[in-house]
Amino acid sequence: MKKLKGLVIGSALLMMLAACGGGDTETTADGVEENTASGETINWRMGHLAAEDHIWHQTAEKFAELVSEKTEGQIDISIYPNNQLGGETEVLNSVKGGNVDLLITGETMQNWAPKAALLAVPYAFRDSDHLNAVVEGEIGREIEEEIVEKVGVTPLFHMERAPRNLTSNEPISTPEDLSGFRMRVPNVPLFMDSWSAAGASPQVMDFNEVFTGLQQGVIHGQENPVDLIHSGGLYEVQQYVNETEHVYSWIYVVVGNSQFEALSEDLQQAVMEAAEEAKGYGDELFVEEIQNYRDTLEAEGMTFNSDVDQDAFREAMEPAIESALTEEQFELYQQILEVQ
Numbered sequence: 001m002k003k004l005k006g007l008v009i010g011s012a013l014l015m016m017l018a019a020c021g022g023g024d025t026e027t028t029a030d031g032v033e034e035n036t037a038s039g040e041t042i043n044w045r046m047g048h049l050a051a052e053d054h055i056w057h058q059t060a061e062k063f064a065e066l067v068s069e070k071t072e073g074q075i076d077i078s079i080y081p082n083n084q085l086g087g088e089t090e091v092l093n094s095v096k097g098g099n100v101d102l103l104i105t106g107e108t109m110q111n112w113a114p115k116a117a118l119l120a121v122p123y124a125f126r127d128s129d130h131l132n133a134v135v136e137g138e139i140g141r142e143i144e145e146e147i148v149e150k151v152g153v154t155p156l157f158h159m160e161r162a163p164r165n166l167t168s169n170e171p172i173s174t175p176e177d178l179s180g181f182r183m184r185v186p187n188v189p190l191f192m193d194s195w196s197a198a199g200a201s202p203q204v205m206d207f208n209e210v211f212t213g214l215q216q217g218v219i220h221g222q223e224n225p226v227d228l229i230h231s232g233g234l235y236e237v238q239q240y241v242n243e244t245e246h247v248y249s250w251i252y253v254v255v256g257n258s259q260f261e262a263l264s265e266d267l268q269q270a271v272m273e274a275a276e277e278a279k280g281y282g283d284e285l286f287v288e289e290i291q292n293y294r295d296t297l298e299a300e301g302m303t304f305n306s307d308v309d310q311d312a313f314r315e316a317m318e319p320a321i322e323s324a325l326t327e328e329q330f331e332l333y334q335q336i337l338e339v340q
Contacts, residue, residue: 046102047085059282066274087206125248153254157279162225163245197320235300
């Protein structure tokens with residue numbers, strides 16, 4: 001009886017250990033714990049800086065829906081807009097630390113991966129077609145490889161951004177109009193250098209602090225695409241959108257390397273399929289919504305200043321661009337200019 005009782009207890013313990021995760025993961029030859037198709041739900045958290053009505057959030061929701069569908073509910077993504085998980089730099093660190101799993105991010109990654117600076121070099125891209133030719137070509141792949149290696153995140157898909165424009169409460173048409181103009185820029189050294197060279201007084205500030213900064217007069221203006229100008233409610237504290245169109249750029253949806261590598265091959269493939277479909281959805285939204293954002297900003301009382309001497313801004317910023325970029329970055333910048 002004692003032997004029988006011992007066998008029963010031992011069997012029960014083994015079953016409990018198996019239920020606690022013994023069948024949920026496998027350790028690969030590289031030492032990575034990989035999720036198997038055990039049916040256990042994997043909960044991912046995703047952060048971004050835009051509001052819930054923004055195309056980034058709508059695209060993120062579509063991506064989460066597709067991931068859930070293609071993994072039969074095994075991966076569940078919770079999305080936190082409006083910097084709920086912190087500013088972009090903070091969330092990037094959280095992704096690398098494993099506390100957050102996904103993020104929508106762009107040129108801020110240059111703080112770890114220098115080539116990511118090319119996501120938003122002033123006046124590097126002629127138009128939308130030029131930008132997409134670069135992103136989807138060899139230069140884009142080179143930038144992504146460095147992001148994976150040095151930032152610790154894997155780009156899943158990219159979204160084109162509307163051109164960045166300068167907002168203010170007085171029209172700004174030439175660099176001379178920037179004298180004494182305090183403006184917010186993201187944590188991108190190249191932006192600091194370029195706007196300083198053009199005559200402004202730039203300062204780094206998280207996007208969630210911009211509205212209050214403008215309202216209180218800490219800064220006089222900022223620069224962003226029309227969608228973020230609208231998303232941030234900046235039409236309430238700014239009168240002009242000055243069409244500098246100084247940056248055509250793109251943004252990535254990224255996932256932490258360790259989080260992605262922990263998935264089984266089947267789950268990785270499902271996530272990538274969802275990413276491809278979400279990108280198509282986002283591209284359609286972009287075309288439809290950008291004009292709508294412009295119309296809405298005008299309806300909210302903002303004036304679009306088209307009397308901007310873009311050549312003058314380009315010439316003012318060029319020396320700063322050349323001196324701010326490393327030799328490797330500048331070489332990549334020149335390659336971008338040559339892409340047809």
